[in-house]
Amino acid sequence: MYFGSIIFLDGKSQGKAYIGVSASTGQKLAVSLVIWLLVPEAMGSRQAAAFLLGCVAALTVVVLLLQRRPEELTSRAPLLQVFGGGGAGPSPSPSQSSSSSPPADSNNTTAAAGDPRLPPPPNHGEDEDEDEDEEEFRGLAAAVSRAATADDRTVIITCVNQAWAAPGSLLDLFLESFRVGDGTAPLLRHLLIVAMDAAAMARCRALHPHCYLYSPARGVDFAPAKPFLSRDYLELVWSKLRLQRRVLRLGYSLLFTDADVLWLRNPLKHVTAYADMTVSCDVFFGDPDGVDNFPNTGFFHVRPNSRTIAMAAAWHRARDRFPGKNEQPVFNAIKKGLVADLGLRLQYIDPAFVAGFCSYGRDLGKVCTMHANCCVGLRAKITDLRTLLHDWKNYTAMPHWAKHQAKWTVPGACIH
Template structure:
């Protein structure tokens, strides 16, 4: 059959047209599919809501652990008493006021001693004001107070405060730990303080918010969010860093500074982390437990993606080698005693002010002969314990 040349040319043009149309549609569809899979990993919007009245109350009964729904169970699986419930009323209404545009909240926690005038909360806030363009981040900090004194002091100096009443009932004696005192490192009161934070953090994730938890003895000097990788579910600071951010087995985590994204996987991670407390000795820090289960979290069916932060940028007294030209935070870890922390952190802020005062241009950052003051008080405190 004879086909006119004009018709053949039209057919060729049609073939090229459909080829390009198909390529265009596939190119447009691929990002949509990727977004769908990313969104499918986020926390379900059908999770239970919470009351909007009052503040949170958390009852910890010795070795009790909490399940995702909020009811506490003993390690033997027995049913909890009716009063043994953790609730966070008002949190859902408070988070939108604190969060950044991408629904990220910075969280720290205090008690009466840590929030006292001239103590850690004042130093923490001062670090933002004296940091490199990070004062605005204070607007996105939620200070969680675990006692009435800490809450009153927080309200006097900071716009976003939340009272988490933590009543610790010992298994047997019936006494309650004093959470308002200085609580020396690894004391009973100190342990309950660090464990109480995980329950609230799990709820923050369930409500669809990312969070960056920071101990109040972490001084902020530069914006840390530039170092939070999009790949990781959890980005965490280190006591000791061995050069590879993805080395789960080799790096030593420090749970005084970590960022978590809100996915079903990370909600389950928080639940398992809290539940794992019963598998470790009674005097186990939340950090010890996380270090003990990090490989099963990353390598099991949960496949949590964990990234560790370099101690040259996210420094601490355990491995004190901050790079003045890059450092974002300095943590008073490996330190026993509130007074020792306060004294050495004051030196950190004084050093930072001296460093920034000597800079005349961005090109000279790190070029001077700046030296950090060694944390003498904190290092000596470890030798005494």
Template sequence: MGKSADMLQHATPFLLGVAATLVCLTFYRSKIIIGGHERTLEAFAFNATQVNSIHIACEKKEVASFDDRLISREEVVNQTTVQNATPVEEGAFPDLLPLLKRVATNDKTVIITSVNEAWATPNSLLDIFLEGFRIGEGIQYLLDHLIVVTLDPNALNHCIAVHPNCYPLMVDGKNFTSEKVFMSGDYIDLVWSKVKLQRRILELGYNFLFTDVDIVWMRNPLKHITVYADLTASSDEFLGNPDDINNYPNTGLIYVKSTQKTIEMMNYWIDARNRYPPNHEQTIFNFIKADLAHNLTVKIQYIDTSYCGGFCNHGNDLNKICTMHANCCVGLQAKLHDLKQIIEDWKFYTALPIEEKRKGWFTWRVPGLYCMH
């Protein structure tokens, strides 16, 4: 009788642990949805060590995924990535996945821009773009997460000389070597090739922040992008409310999370090209943004132009500005002239004493001298 009582005493903690684990497993049994498919923990065969690990994970409100990685319940429920979705054939984008794996941040985000030869030659837009990261406020590390997409062989050669992460993109035999005038036929093809590459990045399970190369980065714009939104865009016209669908988007700086919903959004966007001439991707996005928000329930937010502006509409306080886009400035030489002026202004600003720096003044605002006035 004494032995039986003693055995029961020692067995009680084990039995309670098993019972708690079974309760935990039962609680999660109908809750796990990964990649759009319901999963149950009954599919696993656990040994004693695995049972104990799952019991601990349950206490921490975490569950075991099929790749033996612990993911939060919020991630499971919200399906914030498509990493477990059905793989898509690489097609027109070979060797992209290994580059994404190497360059992405811990949360699987990459920064991408694109250049042709005219933009990538020494002292052209690419050099100014990269310099912004080097002299910006704590953003040089972001260069490790930047992919420069090159649109012709000469651009690739120039890119390799100045940046370690270059990706060659050939588009239907098009020659994108020379400067492309805004709204020309080649320019239209170029911007749509950008959208197709962005879709592919999402299909592979990576988030992206696309930035035109004629943007100077001074601070990290990701600080103004929330987890709430599926898509966050800069603005040509910001009306004061980041959720206002009537803000006018500028897709030269756009962040998109990788979800099944955003992949459907990209498909809808690309398909709309044939419905809305003159086929510029930013204009068409503005046409369809209400459809995306209401029919596909895409959460769209806009960044205040005080933080991410352009020559059309921008803030005047260098204490706040993250990026400046050379839009509303036609022609490569005009863009180069003004962007170099921004670089010089930023260097002047960062060298100021703190009391002067608080004023945040630009020096370029002399009417008639630059695209910005």
């Protein structure tokens, strides 16, 4: 409620006008004018006219105020989201999020619709049915909220099935790399492991506090290792994209990493504030802005905004245009259109820092991650990643003056 008053005084009479403007969260505005007069019985015409003119002037001020700033009077001030660990979304489902995770912060507020730092609210008019989305991703918002960073709402996500999560498999190597890496252990607090089957979920809960069970496709058993480009393999990788898109729509920045990646230093140091999407690459031509670089979508960072949400939707729709292809070559085929049509700010990371078997720098003093790409077969990936993790441990044990001599072992099981 906004109040103003005008007081009229002279030697013979006095009067006071109170103007009250009441506002509600709706679109209707009630304006009330309450006039309280204390006028002696014998009030002169001059005083009465002056008082009435004052009331008219006060009403004019109110009308001008409503015309210039109606939003301040017709709605409550929005709650400004201070970037924190929480996020809006459905209540967590005990069956789909780890019970050992800490509770979400109750002090978090809803994101303001007009805050330029935050993405727009989800577009409920998209091609998929919103009710089906809510059922498919039940509990995801709560799981992401618990794992995300408090300052900029960033979450690291990886996906595993039973074959990748089994003891001695890729998940063990993945988590160990965080623990022995240079400053990477604290990042585990912000890692959400997405289990694609019940066995992987049970294994995740035995190892890590932040787990989420996601079983999107009926009639598909995601547990076993999948032959490259098989029907079940394609369902698996395209389902990951649906989940990534959902995280963006929830308003979180996402760093997606395959589980066959060793984390040795913090790669976020190489993500610029300019880029909507920062992606690793198999072939790098030296220019991080060069659209002709060959992306590897097994490791990328993306910020939530209208461009990236539209990008994820267009990327998923493009699957039908490229039957039998996984998500990476499809993204490579449509990337120029995404940049031109959506204005997507796409950047690539130099493989000297975010490396893979396809292309990696020789300097162990620079590398942040090592990806077992350009490699087919679970056993080959495990063998070569275990060897490279051993190389890293040897490197960190060297005296400072000798570290420049350290070299990677050629990944012989994958590259031969």
